[in-house]
Amino acid sequence: MSAESGNIKVLCDICNQPIEFQVSQEKIREQRDGILRVALAHGDPLHVIIVYVDRNLRVRGVEASDSFQMEGERAESVVSASEVAENLSEAMGEPCFQALYSFSEIEEREKTAFILDKTILRTICDSGVICLGKIRQKVAFLEKALGDRIDLPQIETICERYVQEGLIKRI
């Protein structure tokens, strides 16, 4: 390992396995915002984590996605700038939420929840990991149905309540 690079170890939220990889300071310096996004595809079935690393080689965040699709042959363990990575990196600076249960496991409990809340919860459960902006896109159809604007703070409040209730977690 050179002085200009470092080994980083993170835990994958999907398979619970430690994943180790190497990053170079040079690569981090090239990033406009000083944060390097590393997409690591691994496991069987194949899934991806995106690790955000700062200039001090500190891990600023980890996102996981188990819905990974790739055109052509399976790549080696490190996938750079895949479509999945791009989608997830859109979430930089935005809160992301991860489902802790499948929707079918909590559907009965949420049977009488208001439709907006239930749709947000279902969206998170169906997505695995999703950022606030993407949730808003997916529930936008309810704006017309309810005759009301659904804004990000409103969605975040609902997500935070589900975080407190232990159904999802903020990442």
Place this chain on the structure above:
Amino acid sequence: MSFFRFRRRKDPRRNYLNRMAIGLGAGIVKARDAILNPDFGPQGAMDVLSTWMGQEIAKELLNQKVITPTSSPEEVLEKMLEEVRIAEDLSVEMVGNTAHVVVQNCLICPRKVGGYDLEGYTACPVGGLVRGAIGLVSGKTPQLSKIDLKTGEICKTDFTVS
């Protein structure tokens, strides 16, 4: 042969059913794609449609000057109860920005009052009525943080207006 012609003047005191029908019609059109989605279920469809009905009732309450745009959420609920009689007993406890609404002896429960077998589903309009009415009057959409329905017994709804 017989011929009947009924002519009645508009009676503001009896206008709430008209308003609910207007809300129902508008809601069905605006939400036509969403409510056909099986994920919505009966309660989801009722949430959406009753939101529109709640807005229309609030418009009528404003028209009749029963409430004003500065009325508090408690006042809107109280007047709605008085005018539309959705329940015999409805209490609102405000804790900060959160209102805990408890409905007892509901008069619009499709199961207890209507006598219909709801086949294990719920179709309660209270959450939507509250959201629609208070949202229209205050200009801020209330967050319905908890809805606990025991059809025909005690139904609890918590909402926050911030």
